[in-house]
Amino acid sequence: MRWGLLVAGLWVAGCGGSGATPAADYGEELFQDSRLSESQFNSFSCATCHATTATPEPGRMNAGYALHNVASRPNWWGGYETRLLDAVNFCYVNFMRGVTPLAPEDPKSRALYEYLVRLSPDPEAAALPLTVVKDITDVPRGDIGRGGEVYRAACQTCHGELHTGKGRIAANASVLPEVVGDYDALFPGVPKQLVVIEKVRHGQFFGVGGNMPPYSREALSDADLGALLTYLGL
Template sequence: MRARGGLAAALAGAALVGGVSGCSGDPETKIVDATAVEHGAALFRDPSIAETSFNHYSCATCHEAIPGEAGGALLPGAPLAGAVNRPQYWGGQEVDLLAAINHCLYYFMTKDLPWTADDEAAQAMYAYLESLPGDGDAAEAVPFTPVYALSPPPPGDPKSGELIHERACGSCHGRAHSGEGRLVARAPALPDQTLDEHPLGEYTEAERLLVFVEKVRHGGFVGYGGQMPPFSLEVLSDEEFGDLLSFYELP
């Protein structure tokens, strides 16, 4: 909570960011005034905030600012309207908003150094999040239940699974089978490329299935590594996951 207060207080002195470029006699002069809120809104959608070419995600890849704005997408992170008022984050594992954001910058966006409360980007992001309509339910802690056990869900309906692929996986992995339109080059075409990389003979059917279950439920955590976010039970139920695996014809 300490850094959260610090962030808000620091913000009071930083109403304006952006700047004036060029000099006054120059016909090319563009005056760029942006409020902290506008700056934060742009940063929210900008992968370059991680300051590494290794990152392709923006905050908006995984979070809606306002619930519903990403259509029917199943995004791994919670909507962020109301986040400044929540008592805790990451399913109760974090109480500090800036730290909650820094986890994402570090684990998913591979940013080397965390934001501090003095960073202009952190202040602009705070101003933006604070500007979102976030009273009532939006200010409640968001449930987040990671799945540790690696028991595959029961098989489901492949037709529904196709839609789950589009809503939950397609943003990064592109179209099923071909990978067309993928956001991250190293995100494999699902399920084909992952199955090719785990050939039968070297792997059993059960192990190949487990690659999907473990990756989806643990993301880069619990010893797996990589930049994929985990999908909690709230975001992707076992029933939906079963539909998805049946669409992939797994096992």
């Protein structure tokens, strides 16, 4: 559950106590700043995909879990990561286009660590499940009103308004649902809606490119995905 022995040691020796330290405040700033990544092509901060509150933020459905108590969890990414810094670097490299992973002794890593510790008052927090949907199949369509709510809570921050992309944070985020107009040429014989489901469920993984995060079943249910597809007219 430690960042790495070095950082944990420094943290204990250097700060010793609890509460707000300047380093944790710096970590909070880094958490909210897309410039944490040196890539000019990145427009995401940690806060784009992670809430930090104990209870869900109304109107927001993030791909990543809320990081309340994150430093106390025994493992991360559904058990795939057993070091907190590795769990963070997975995001940093794959989603924020960080060129080299954050090193344990980097002052930025240490500050982020202290911020995550400050978010973790409960020393007994459990690991969280992560169900990656492996095989893509169609889902039953749902209510269009609910679909609009899901779009605004899950997709709009990055993709902007439907049809125009207005307000999107990522200049490279496709305009929805217009992007599917190319799919017959790009993915001949594959129903458009399956490509969209694949993108939402896998993000950049399983050979799909880009830097969009994947949505696990915990992050987005099939029922909400079905409602979203109705809203997208798919």
